[in-house]
Amino acid sequence: MNNLKANLQNIRARVAKACEKAGRDPAEVMVLAASKMHTPARIRELHALGQRSFGENYIQEALAKQAQLGALDIEWHFIGPLQSNKTREAAEHFAWVQSVDRAKIARRLAEQRPPELPPLELCIQVNIDREPQKAGVLPEQAGELARFVQDLPNIRLRGLMAIPRMGSEEYDPSDSYRRVRELFLQIRDAGIPMDTLSMGMSADLEQAILQGSTLVRIGTDLLGPRPDDDSAE
Numbered sequence: 001m002n003n004l005k006a007n008l009q010n011i012r013a014r015v016a017k018a019c020e021k022a023g024r025d026p027a028e029v030m031v032l033a034a035s036k037m038h039t040p041a042r043i044r045e046l047h048a049l050g051q052r053s054f055g056e057n058y059i060q061e062a063l064a065k066q067a068q069l070g071a072l073d074i075e076w077h078f079i080g081p082l083q084s085n086k087t088r089e090a091a092e093h094f095a096w097v098q099s100v101d102r103a104k105i106a107r108r109l110a111e112q113r114p115p116e117l118p119p120l121e122l123c124i125q126v127n128i129d130r131e132p133q134k135a136g137v138l139p140e141q142a143g144e145l146a147r148f149v150q151d152l153p154n155i156r157l158r159g160l161m162a163i164p165r166m167g168s169e170e171y172d173p174s175d176s177y178r179r180v181r182e183l184f185l186q187i188r189d190a191g192i193p194m195d196t197l198s199m200g201m202s203a204d205l206e207q208a209i210l211q212g213s214t215l216v217r218i219g220t221d222l223l224g225p226r227p228d229d230d231s232a233e
């Protein structure tokens with residue numbers, strides 16, 4: 001599927017249908033285009049169709065694209081693993097960073113966010129299925145990190161992001177997503193305001209929305225297969 005217009009309509013229809021099933025307002029669910037490895041031309045095309053939020057996973061790749069697309073009103077999200085030697089670029093060139101999983105990274109982002117920009121919108125990535133190779137803070141440590149982030153200057157804590165375990169057969173992330181939501185509510189009940197649950201991708205946005213997602217990150221079903229896909233999680 002390389003017809004961007006049809007893809008976008010299809011994703012919007014899937015979101016609307018899932019929201020209807022969940023008894024939710026589709027306006028509560030943001031669609032982020034996960035554009036890693038797709039060309040600036042492709043991003044430009046999707047932008048022309050009305051898509052405004054794009055997510056990138058690699059700083060160098062993202063900066064190169066941003067340089068070419070600088071004139072467009074794109075809201076850039078960083079959704080990939082963030083090393084501490086790349087926090088400055090993230091703090092200077094993105095509206096959101098969704099993949100913060102340790103205090104050191106959050107502190108550097110706060111220090112490096114240019115004060116003339118709006119606060120950096122930040123999500124804590126949770127390793128909800130405790131996978132050894134996966135990024136993200138363990139669920140029981142998320143609350144402490146949220147409290148730390150909440151007190152930082154130049155940062156606005158928005159919520160949690162998670163990528164569930166990819167099972168081989170009968171993939172059903174519903175239980176993982178339910179646990180992310182429970183954690184989210186638990187942290188909020190402890191007095192830390194958050195409004196964003198970033199969960200759901202091409203294969204499972206319906207299950208994620210049923211479990212309360214407010215932000216789905218869609219790559220393949222929006223932009224087509226990634227040209228050189230060797231980094232899928």
Ligand SMILES: *Cc1c(COP(=O)(O)O)cnc(C)c1O
Nearest residue numbers: 034079201202217218219220221
């Ligand atoms: C690539 C990516 C996505 C999108 O995945 P698809 O299955 O292609 O929709 C979502 N979230 C993150 C963090 C990603 O890296």
